[in-house]
Amino acid sequence: MVEMTQDMIIPDDAPIAMDGCDTMVKLWAKRCHELGDQTAHREKELGVWQAYSWTDYYQGGKWAGLALLSMGLEKGQPVQILSEDRREWLYVDLGVAAVGGIPSGVYTTDSAEQLAYLINDSGAPFLFVENDEQLDKFLEVRDRMPGLHKVIVFDRDGLASFSDPQVMFWDELIELGQAEEQANPKKFEAALEAVTPQDARMLIYTSGTTGPPKGAMITHRNMMYQGFAGEQTLEFFPTDELLCFLPLCHVLERLISVDFPILAGCKVNFAESPETVFDNLREVSPHSFTGVPRIWEKIYSRISIMRSEAGWVGRKAFDWAVAAGMKKALAKEDGRRLGPVDSLNLALADLLVLRNLRNLVGLSRTRRCTTGAAPISPDLLRWFEAIGVHLLEGYGMTETAGVATVNTLACNFVGTVGEVLPGTQMRIAPDGEIQLKGPGIFAGYWKKPEKSAETFTEDGWLKTGDVGMIDNHGALKITGRLKDIIITAGGKNITPAEIESKLKFSPYISDAVVIGDRRKYLTCLIMIDQENVERFAQDRQIPYADFASLTRAKEVVDLIGDVVKEVNKSFAQVEQIKDFRLIDILLTAEDEELTPTMKLKRNFVNTRHAALIESMY
Amino acid sequence: MSVLDIRNVETFYGAIMALRGVSLTVEQGEIVTILGANGAGKTTLMKTISGLMDPEKGSIDFNGVRIEGMEPDKIVAMGLAHVPEGREVFPYLSIEENLRMGAYTRRGADIRDDIDMVYSYFPILKERRAQSAGFLSGGQQQMLAIGRGLMARPKLMLLDEPSLGLSPLLTQEIFAIIKRLNAEQGVTMLLVEQNANVALHTAHKGYVLEMGRIVMAGSCEDLRASDDIQEFYLGRQEETQRGQKRWKRRKTWR
Numbered sequence A: 001m002v003e004m005t006q007d008m009i010i011p012d013d014a015p016i017a018m019d020g021c022d023t024m025v026k027l028w029a030k031r032c033h034e035l036g037d038q039t040a041h042r043e044k045e046l047g048v049w050q051a052y053s054w055t056d057y058y059q060g061g062k063w064a065g066l067a068l069l070s071m072g073l074e075k076g077q078p079v080q081i082l083s084e085d086r087r088e089w090l091y092v093d094l095g096v097a098a099v100g101g102i103p104s105g106v107y108t109t110d111s112a113e114q115l116a117y118l119i120n121d122s123g124a125p126f127l128f129v130e131n132d133e134q135l136d137k138f139l140e141v142r143d144r145m146p147g148l149h150k151v152i153v154f155d156r157d158g159l160a161s162f163s164d165p166q167v168m169f170w171d172e173l174i175e176l177g178q179a180e181e182q183a184n185p186k187k188f189e190a191a192l193e194a195v196t197p198q199d200a201r202m203l204i205y206t207s208g209t210t211g212p213p214k215g216a217m218i219t220h221r222n223m224m225y226q227g228f229a230g231e232q233t234l235e236f237f238p239t240d241e242l243l244c245f246l247p248l249c250h251v252l253e254r255l256i257s258v259d260f261p262i263l264a265g266c267k268v269n270f271a272e273s274p275e276t277v278f279d280n281l282r283e284v285s286p287h288s289f290t291g292v293p294r295i296w297e298k299i300y301s302r303i304s305i306m307r308s309e310a311g312w313v314g315r316k317a318f319d320w321a322v323a324a325g326m327k328k329a330l331a332k333e334d335g336r337r338l339g340p341v342d343s344l345n346l347a348l349a350d351l352l353v354l355r356n357l358r359n360l361v362g363l364s365r366t367r368r369c370t371t372g373a374a375p376i377s378p379d380l381l382r383w384f385e386a387i388g389v390h391l392l393e394g395y396g397m398t399e400t401a402g403v404a405t406v407n408t409l410a411c412n413f414v415g416t417v418g419e420v421l422p423g424t425q426m427r428i429a430p431d432g433e434i435q436l437k438g439p440g441i442f443a444g445y446w447k448k449p450e451k452s453a454e455t456f457t458e459d460g461w462l463k464t465g466d467v468g469m470i471d472n473h474g475a476l477k478i479t480g481r482l483k484d485i486i487i488t489a490g491g492k493n494i495t496p497a498e499i500e501s502k503l504k505f506s507p508y509i510s511d512a513v514v515i516g517d518r519r520k521y522l523t524c525l526i527m528i529d530q531e532n533v534e535r536f537a538q539d540r541q542i543p544y545a546d547f548a549s550l551t552r553a554k555e556v557v558d559l560i561g562d563v564v565k566e567v568n569k570s571f572a573q574v575e576q577i578k579d580f581r582l583i584d585i586l587l588t589a590e591d592e593e594l595t596p597t598m599k600l601k602r603n604f605v606n607t608r609h610a611a612l613i614e615s616m617y
Numbered sequence B: 001m002s003v004l005d006i007r008n009v010e011t012f013y014g015a016i017m018a019l020r021g022v023s024l025t026v027e028q029g030e031i032v033t034i035l036g037a038n039g040a041g042k043t044t045l046m047k048t049i050s051g052l053m054d055p056e057k058g059s060i061d062f063n064g065v066r067i068e069g070m071e072p073d074k075i076v077a078m079g080l081a082h083v084p085e086g087r088e089v090f091p092y093l094s095i096e097e098n099l100r101m102g103a104y105t106r107r108g109a110d111i112r113d114d115i116d117m118v119y120s121y122f123p124i125l126k127e128r129r130a131q132s133a134g135f136l137s138g139g140q141q142q143m144l145a146i147g148r149g150l151m152a153r154p155k156l157m158l159l160d161e162p163s164l165g166l167s168p169l170l171t172q173e174i175f176a177i178i179k180r181l182n183a184e185q186g187v188t189m190l191l192v193e194q195n196a197n198v199a200l201h202t203a204h205k206g207y208v209l210e211m212g213r214i215v216m217a218g219s220c221e222d223l224r225a226s227d228d229i230q231e232f233y234l235g236r237q238e239e240t241q242r243g244q245k246r247w248k249r250r251k252t253w254r
Helices: A024-035 A052-072 A087-098 A112-122 A132-144 A168-185 A189-195 A220-233 A251-264 A272-284 A293-309 A313-333 A339-361 A376-386 A449-455 A496-504 A530-539 A546-554 A553-566 A603-610 A610-614 B042-050 B072-077 B095-102 B108-122 B123-128 B140-151 B167-185 B196-202 B220-225 B225-232
Strands: A002-003 A039-043 A048-053 A078-082 A102-106 A127-128 A150-153 A167-169 A201-203 A214-220 A241-244 A267-270 A288-291 A368-371 A391-395 A425-428 A433-437 A462-470 A476-481 A511-514 A524-526 A577-582 B002-013 B016-027 B031-035 B058-060 B080-083 B156-160 B188-193 B205-210 B213-219
Touching: A024 A052, A024 A087, A024 A189, A024 A220, A024 A251, A039 A052, A039 A087, A052 A087, A052 A168, A052 A189, A078 A087, A078 A112, A078 A132, A087 A102, A087 A127, A087 A189, A087 A201, A087 A251, A102 A112, A112 A132, A112 B072, A127 A132, A132 A150, A150 A168, A167 A168, A168 A189, A189 B123, A201 A220, A201 A251, A214 A220, A220 A251, A241 A251, A241 A272, A241 A288, A251 A267, A272 A293, A272 A339, A288 A313, A293 A313, A293 A339, A293 A368, A293 A376, A293 A496, A293 A530, A313 A339, A313 A376, A376 A391, A449 A462, A476 A496, A496 A511, A496 A524, A496 A553, A511 A603, A524 A553, A524 A610, A530 A546, A530 A553, A530 B016, A546 A553, A546 B220, A553 A577, B002 B042, B002 B188, B016 B031, B016 B042, B016 B058, B016 B188, B016 B213, B031 B123, B031 B167, B031 B196, B042 B072, B042 B080, B042 B156, B042 B188, B072 B080, B080 B140, B095 B108, B095 B140, B108 B123, B108 B140, B108 B167, B123 B140, B140 B156, B140 B167, B156 B213, B167 B188, B167 B196, B188 B196, B196 B220, B205 B220, B213 B220, B220 B225
Parallel strands: A039 A267, A078 A102, A078 A127, A102 A201, A127 A150, A150 A167, A241 A267, A288 A368, A368 A391, A524 A577, B031 B188, B031 B205, B080 B156, B156 B188
Antiparallel strands: A002 A425, A039 A048, A201 A214, A425 A433, A433 A462, A462 A476, A511 A524, B002 B016, B002 B058, B205 B213
16 A cells, blocks of 8 residues: 655644644634724625625624524534525624524525535524525425525525514524623633534535435545645735635535635635626726636637637737746746746747736736645646646545645646645545545535545545546546446456546537446547537537537537547547447536536436447447 | 528617628418517618618528618518518509509509409498598508508518507408418418417417517417417516416516
């Protein structure tokens, strides 16, 4: 067994404190008092950015927490939040955690049935919903949630005449909290002090590709450790502007937009909606930006399209500038320095082209960008480096409380997910599985001791389920998921992730699933990128009516066929895709085949499109 | 063979792209409907077909002949009649003169027979044939506009919102006649309509146009069964526990 240990090991019982605080909520209270009237959050109201202070943050959390206590919330009880990202989400998050409750998020794309499952599984007595749309989900399944005591609605719009004994509104909750504060002025602070590092800071439900979702308990100590490690690997400054747009139910966004900003005192700007992320990105121009691969792929394809629509001169200038940047990116990877001519060339390219390009997408102020949650193509990382955006790949999962390994600006190995966080131990099991141990590892699944036990080895290491290897630099390279490994009928082991991420680098492919377990050869189901393929069809006068007819157009099939052929070149014979099909319905985040981060779920795809798959064999 | 074959048409108003690549086909003898909200590009599409506007890109085949960019009078002479939105009858001409205007591109004695044919479908026009068209009610003007279109002996008729400004009863009546004309006279029709309910019960197949793009295509039965069509075009309200609903489902067009 290969075992690699960082220099420092943090014993299981050692306290982790940042700024003299050993829980997130103490740190939060401290930060709010220090920064007071300074801006903590910005949110758009009727199209205008409005600022909210750290005092607002603290009071919002306090009143929400007190109100819940007065309505009977007990220590260790979960509270569910079903809302898009907005400041009240954070107020509830911290308020609940401060009084010893366990905040947990529900994806806004989840159905009423999924909501009922999460409420019942967590046993949450309180549910926060964003608006009338989400409230309707509760109303639809209210009979099936006997344990749910009260629902609180953030937004009154469209509900003026609505009243229900089980439902209250945000302003009513705040009033209740204020009354409680009058009656018991020290109650909130006392509850906050009573929270211990071993208490759960939050419950994160895993996306559940392999069965019903499980709630992972992330403790305060887990998050304090993330803060401690993050301070050494990723830099955050109090002057930083951040953009919050990924679902806060996900551990990554919670870490990046809630807990890190509390630690560092950054300002968090909330995107208006998932559709306006790119506009908001331009408006905010954040100092650091964390996205999932899909976001980076989208930015790349947007710029590619801009290039193709530019005139001849513009295209030439763009190609020249990217080539100049690419030289630098490749030199940096090899640890070389750029020669004087190339350096001058790049300086000119940066001045004339690349700087404008970064301005255009809103990445001109970013010191560092990070990507995680799904594999990303190394070519894409290089391309971003070439245009002057330092995009670093990291790795982690809900069970590691966010980040487990990460590349840093000082030490970036493209194609790997970087070194393990200081204080965490990593080893590779004989079957190739990555196993981790350290203060970032979660406390177990909520009310599922047998599932929790399955997640750990006998000697207490977390079984990540990912397969990888550690290179000479100590950086981890992920090759795929253990359960995704395809064993073809010929007995060859293949990790589909590598092939899939190469396919996804094409602007025309938004996601792909390689199939071939116990089959004679590999095939692939491909989800095309609607925007780019439509443009392709339009430019070449390929008639199509709706999405389905677009996927059937011969030219489009040929286009994807060429991409597949090109990708095949970089793989051995047995790893090549022999046939493929395009998914002919436009999937949205509401569809079960997609995760909220728009990744295809292998299991669902295999069953839902079984006929399509069979047609290839 | 298809009567009309539109491929990847893009039409602009100055810098504004009104049609962003529309492709559709109309087969012989069909009624095809195009649904869409205001500003979706329906009328622009009609004007582009009949030659009133020229597309920047794409092709339009009418019975195997490319007609995009051709002068409208040539297109009418080839057998494509456009019944415009808002009727646009000649108010100071009599009804009969209006009908004769419809046959402007034709010569010959059979024009008389066609006027009688129009009168047989719209008896009210015969009754008032000597009156100025401006004195007709909205519904009668719509009948006259359709009659005038028929006078070109069209192989394909473009109907742009025939129900505009008509009472529900009159709308039913007009559409019944449209159906009869299609069945009895064999006129192929491309029908733009806001009243999705009546259009989907009249036509054989339909397209949904949104923001200058076709987002959905299919037989009228399929379209009627689609949840999106039901909610956004047929005005069905999903029952909620609250009894009222302000938010809209996300369109998926399937």
